[in-house]
Amino acid sequence: MNTTSEENKFTSVSIPAPLFNKIKDRIAGTGFTSVSSYVAYILREVLAETPETGTEPFDKEDEERVKDRLRSLGYLD
Amino acid sequence: MKVIVIGLDGATWDLLEPWAVTGNLPSIQALMQKGTHGKLKSVIPPVTAPAWVSFATGKNPGKHGCFDFVYQDTSLIDDKLVSSRSINGTTVYELLESQGKRCVLINLPVAYPPRTSSVFTPAVTEPPGAPVYPAGLSDEVPRLKEYRIFPDKTALVQQDLKSYAEDIRDVERIRFECAKELLARDWSMFFVLFSGTDWIQHDCFSQLAKDGAASPFFSVFKDIDEYVGWFLEKAADDTDVLLMSDHGFREYTRTIYLNEWLKSQGYLAYRLNDSTPDSSKAGGRVFNIPLWLYERRWLFTWARPLYGRLRALLSAKANIQMDLKYRPDLAKSKAFCFSENTRGVFINAEDRFDRGIVASGDAYEALRAEIIGKLQALADPQTGKPVFSHVARREEVYSGEDAGKAPDIILQSDTHMILSYLSGNIFSSEPVAWHSDHGIFIGSGPDFKEAAELDAGIIDLAPTILHLLDLPVPKDMDGKVLSGAFNEGSEAAARPIRYSENDAETSRLRSRIHDLKRLGKI
Numbered sequence: 001m002n003t004t005s006e007e008n009k010f011t012s013v014s015i016p017a018p019l020f021n022k023i024k025d026r027i028a029g030t031g032f033t034s035v036s037s038y039v040a041y042i043l044r045e046v047l048a049e050t051p052e053t054g055t056e057p058f059d060k061e062d063e064e065r066v067k068d069r070l071r072s073l074g075y076l077d
Numbered sequence: 078m079k080v081i082v083i084g085l086d087g088a089t090w091d092l093l094e095p096w097a098v099t100g101n102l103p104s105i106q107a108l109m110q111k112g113t114h115g116k117l118k119s120v121i122p123p124v125t126a127p128a129w130v131s132f133a134t135g136k137n138p139g140k141h142g143c144f145d146f147v148y149q150d151t152s153l154i155d156d157k158l159v160s161s162r163s164i165n166g167t168t169v170y171e172l173l174e175s176q177g178k179r180c181v182l183i184n185l186p187v188a189y190p191p192r193t194s195s196v197f198t199p200a201v202t203e204p205p206g207a208p209v210y211p212a213g214l215s216d217e218v219p220r221l222k223e224y225r226i227f228p229d230k231t232a233l234v235q236q237d238l239k240s241y242a243e244d245i246r247d248v249e250r251i252r253f254e255c256a257k258e259l260l261a262r263d264w265s266m267f268f269v270l271f272s273g274t275d276w277i278q279h280d281c282f283s284q285l286a287k288d289g290a291a292s293p294f295f296s297v298f299k300d301i302d303e304y305v306g307w308f309l310e311k312a313a314d315d316t317d318v319l320l321m322s323d324h325g326f327r328e329y330t331r332t333i334y335l336n337e338w339l340k341s342q343g344y345l346a347y348r349l350n351d352s353t354p355d356s357s358k359a360g361g362r363v364f365n366i367p368l369w370l371y372e373r374r375w376l377f378t379w380a381r382p383l384y385g386r387l388r389a390l391l392s393a394k395a396n397i398q399m400d401l402k403y404r405p406d407l408a409k410s411k412a413f414c415f416s417e418n419t420r421g422v423f424i425n426a427e428d429r430f431d432r433g434i435v436a437s438g439d440a441y442e443a444l445r446a447e448i449i450g451k452l453q454a455l456a457d458p459q460t461g462k463p464v465f466s467h468v469a470r471r472e473e474v475y476s477g478e479d480a481g482k483a484p485d486i487i488l489q490s491d492t493h494m495i496l497s498y499l500s501g502n503i504f505s506s507e508p509v510a511w512h513s514d515h516g517i518f519i520g521s522g523p524d525f526k527e528a529a530e531l532d533a534g535i536i537d538l539a540p541t542i543l544h545l546l547d548l549p550v551p552k553d554m555d556g557k558v559l560s561g562a563f564n565e566g567s568e569a570a571a572r573p574i575r576y577s578e579n580d581a582e583t584s585r586l587r588s589r590i591h592d593l594k595r596l597g598k599i
Contacts, residue, residue, distance in 0.1 A: 031167075031175060031176070031549055031582070032176070033176060033548070037175065038175075040177055041176075041583070041586065044174065057160040057189065057190050058204055062204030065205055066202065066203065066205075067147070072230040072233065073201070075124075075125065075418075
C-alpha cells in the first residue's frame with residue numbers, strides 16, 4: 001500500500017488571524033479537530049467534480065431500469 | 078491506522094460457519110481464528126438499502142430516512158429510488174474525508190451521486206452506466222472499464238441457474254481485479270462490497286443450505302473467500318480488517334400476503350395502477366393486466382407464478398413493460414402495505430397523504446390500535462399459532478426526525494415471509510428464501526482480540542471505524558464503539574473514546590458549497 005504518496009504531504013497557506021480564530025470558535029464541538037482540516041475539507045468540496053447538484057439524481061428512464069433490475073433480483077415486487 | 082471493510086451482502090453464519098470450520102472457506106476460517114466474530118444485527122427492515130445506509134451513518138432509519146430501495150411522496154402516485162441525496166445525516170466516509178482521511182468506496186449502495194471526492198464505483202442501486210469517480214479514474218485504472226454493476230439476468234429468466242452463477246462469479250472477479258488495483262491508492266478506509274453472495278442466495282438458498290460445498294453454486298462463495306484471503310495477505314501491520322454483512326438469509330416455509338389480509342378486513346380496496354412507466358421515454362410498450370384477471374381467481378392463481386418470468390423476459394427480449402402492480406384505491410382504503418420491503422402497514426392518514434381519508438388524532442390512533450390488535454391475534458389457520466412475533470407502533474421501533482416516513486405499524490415474524498402483492502390467498506406454503514435479521518461480523522488486526530466472540534449491530538460499525546482511525550464519534554450516532562472486541566494493550570483499547578457534539582457542520586458546509594456551485598458562483 002502506498003503510504004508516502006504526494007497526497008500525504010502537507011504545506012502551509014496563510015489566512016488572516018481573525019478568520020482563523022473565527023473558524024476555531026466555529027468548529028468547537030464538531031467533528032473537525034483542527035482549522036486546517038476544516039479549510040481543507042471546504043477546498044476539497046469546492047474542487048470536487050461531483051455531479052450537477054440540485055437536479056434529480058436519476059432520469060425517469062434510468063430509474064425504471066434500476067427498478068427493473070432490482071425486481072429481477074427479487075429486491076422489489 | 079487504516080481500516081479495510083469487506084462486505085459480503087446477505088451472508089449468514091448459518092451457511093458460512095459450517096463451511097468455514099470444515100475448511101471449505103479457509104480465509105474466513107483464518108479470520109475467525111485471528112479475530113473477534115459474532116452476529117451482526119441488521120436494521121428493521123433487514124433490506125440492503127436501509128442496512129447499508131445505517132452502516133454508513135451509524136444511525137437507525139428513523140434518523141437517516143431510508144427504509145427501502147424506494148420512497149413515496151404524499152401523492153402516492155409513483156415511488157422514487159433512494160439515492161445519496163435522499164438520506165439524511167453525515168456518513169462515516171464524509172467524516173473521514175473532512176479530516177483529510179481518504180476513502181475508497183467500491184459498490185457501497187445508496188452512495189450515488191457521491192457526496193465526497195472519494196474514489197467511488199457504482200452499486201446495484203445505481204443506473205447502468207453510472208460513472209466511477211473521480212472523473213478520469215478509469216483512464217488511470219483501465220480495468221475499471223470492465224467493471225459491471227449487475228449480472229446478466231437473461232440466464233436467470235431462462236432458469237439457467239448454473240449460467241447465472243457463472244455470470245455472478247464474473248461480475249465479482251472483475252470487481253476484485255478493480256479492487257486490487259485501487260488498493261494501491263492512498264486511503265484510510267477501503268470499502269469493498271461483494272454482492273454476489275446475496276444474489277445467489279435469492280435464487281439458490283435452499284440448495285446451498287442442503288448441499289453446502291457440494292452445491293454447484295458454492296463456487297460464488299469459494300471465489301469470494303479467496304478474494305478475502307488476498308486482502309488479508311496484503312493488509313499491512315497498521316491495518317484492521319472488518320468482514321461484515323448487511324443482513325442474514327433464511328428460508329420461510331409459510332407466507333402471509335399482507336394486502337390480501339387488509340382487503341379481507343375491509344381496510345383496503347384496489348383499482349388499476351394509474352401510473353405506468355412513460356412508454357415514450359422508456360422506448361418500449363406498456364401493458365396493464367386488468368383487474369378482471371385478479372377477480373377470476375382460478376386464472377390468477379395459475380398466472381401469478383409465471384408473471385415474474387414473463388415480465389422479465391418481455392422486458393429483456395422485446396422491450397415490453399408489463400405492469401401488474403395494483404394501487405390501493407385511495408378514496409376507499411384506510412390502510413395498505415406499499416412495499417413489502419418495509420414490513421409494515423401504512424395508514425391512509427389525511428395529514429400524511431394527499432388523498433388520505435383517516436382523520437388525524439383520535440380516529441388515527443383508534444384505527445391503528447384496532448389493526449394492531451387484529452394483527453397480534455392473527456393466527457395461521459394451518460398451525461393455529463400467531464403469525465407475527467412483534468407488532469409495533471412505528472415510534473416504538475424508530476427514533477429521529479425521519480421516523481414519520483416509516484409505516485405506521487411495523488411487523489416482524491419468525492415464521493412467515495411477509496409479502497405485499499395480490500396472490501389470491503392470505504396464506505401460502507410456497508417456501509421463500511429471504512433476508513433474516515442477523516448478518517455476520519469479524520474484526521481482525523492489531524486492535525482486535527484473537528479467537529473471541531462478540532455480537533454487534535450494523536449501526537456500531539461507523540462509530541467503531543471512527544474510533545479505530547482516532548476520530549471523535551458524533552453524539553447523534555445510535556451505534557456504539559465496539560470496545561469489547563478490542564485487544565487489551567491495543568491502541569484502540571488504550572485511547573479514550575472521543576465524542577463530538579454533532580455532525581451538522583459537515584452537512585451544512587456541503588450543502589452551502591453545492592448551492593454555490595449550482596448558482597455558478599464557484
